[in-house]
Amino acid sequence: MYRKIQTVTDWNAVKAHGVGYVWTKVTDGGGIATAGPADAIVNGAHSVGIPVGGYHYAQLSPTPERQAEIFVAEVRRLNATGLVPALDLEAPFGPNAGARDFGIRLCRRVADLGFRPGVYLNNAFAKTTRPDQWGIPGLTIWIARYGARPDPAAGHYDVHQYSSSGHIPGIQASAVDLNESYTNNHFATASEDTMPTVDELLNAPIGKRPNGTNISLKDAVANTYLAGFYGGGDAGPKPVFATVNAIYAQNAAQDTVIAQLTKAVADQGHIDLDALRQAVQDAIKNAVVQVDVNVNGHGTTTPEVA
16 A cells, blocks of 8 residues: 555444454655655554565665665654565565565565564566565565466465455546465564464374374374384284385385475474474374394384374
8 A cells, every 4th residue: 555546534344344464555665655744544544453564666776785774764653664664665666576676675674673574576587586585584475467367477475465456435547456465474573483383283183084083284294204114004014125225215205295394394494393293204103113033034024103
């Protein structure tokens, strides 16, 4: 939202329509947004309990670090801290390495100043600059693409701006940008309170057994691990050497599963990855496997899931 082109006449109507958060332009380049301070929008959103945050329109000068400092100072003055402060990265930049470098530097400075940053950019910018690979912990990614979801090549994103021609009761404007969020990462308070815990993640149902009971992620990891030992199934036990080979293979598979899982969760930026890794390892370790060797040189395996 930008006061130059949108005027709120009834904040209660805005909230009643279901608006759950508002970003408003607060700074532009080296100063306050050209339409003036955003106090009215920020205070109005506060008055009805709608989380509000500021965004900064990037210019070629001053330096990204200086623009970050001006931006954060205005966010603090306004108390526009319900959403992460977001960089608006578009023209006069192009979708290239220069824009990527600018975005990384500005977002790092915002983080240094005590705020988890966000970045807004269109689908083309996202595909070429890949903000999900900037290495900024917890970075909120907000991609604009109208009429379709962002391309897979754009990488991970938290918020999709899907229309620039919306209409909201209580807002006087020719149009309003509309967004849809897929995570809670855009809220400044998104942390352990709004993200699943390690236990919740491991115990979340990901499928059902034939008897209708749920299969959790922890079950799936443990059962996959056990399958390497007990793989003979109804056909009978596996030879000892094959069982030993399976142990090595499943150890490698375990590392792959854990690496893939922690990488997927790392995109959210709010899970204790060390705790997650340990929890998965513990789940596998608790799936005890006893290997008995008989005189015929064949082994039998008995899985015991603790």
